[in-house]
Amino acid sequence: MLKKTAIICSVVLAVLIVIAVYVSDKEKPDPAPSEPQDSASQESQTISTTQTESLGSTEQSTAVTQESTAATMESTAATQESTAATKPSKPTETQKPTYSADQEEVAPAVAAFRSKCRKSWSNPLEAAFGEITGSRRFASSRSNGTRAHAGVDFVAPHGTAVYAMTDGVVQRIALFYQNTYAIEVLNDDGSVLRYCEVDPKVKEGDSVSQGQKIGTILRANSGTEMLHLEVYTGEATGKLTQADNKKYSYVDSSKVFQRRWDLMDPTFLTELPCWSEICA
């Protein structure tokens, strides 16, 4: 009985603190809406906090119940459920970032990302590769103009070695295009590289070091031989190919890339020095 009373008291105390926090919070301005955010990820974090909340913890219940003061009037257990239930199941269109790389507010972020890569990353090929022109360019037309090229193509012969551009962990290996494969690497700096149209020499879960041979260029069924390379900042979560996505933070949203919103134009990566030049 005493234990129950103690629990009820701490819940009432938590509710009072929450109301105080909520009232003072209302006077603060909303965070800037222009910041690119992964609303799906934020959502899952909030729900996970809710699920791990314990009855007696004033601190945790404060964080959770800030979302909904009304819900805190009920029991703590009920609050857990109703808070989760009031969260949208999917991010709405307006929550997604809507910038294009030409806009001033995005340019510094793109420049900073490129600068970071130029300082420490290396070229995925040691061998010579074709000029990045025409259909080899990023955003060039694909499928009779119905979509846009989401990467750049390093044209080089079948069997040409492909090297890790920076340290990371192989997240996924999957069939990509005409019987070739894609190696998705989560880099240690948080970004993601997708090395495509290759024959993988690593497996999912492997750590890779910059300059390590991770695969070779694989001739596609159509006869083409190239490394198709895509780069993502790593701010988003989920699959890299997203057929329905129409909003991008760093590339032109009017184009149909069918990729995740943190896609970057990788053209600058073709100018990087080889690993053997850097490490020499």
Ligand SMILES: [Zn+2]
């Ligand atoms: Zn390509």
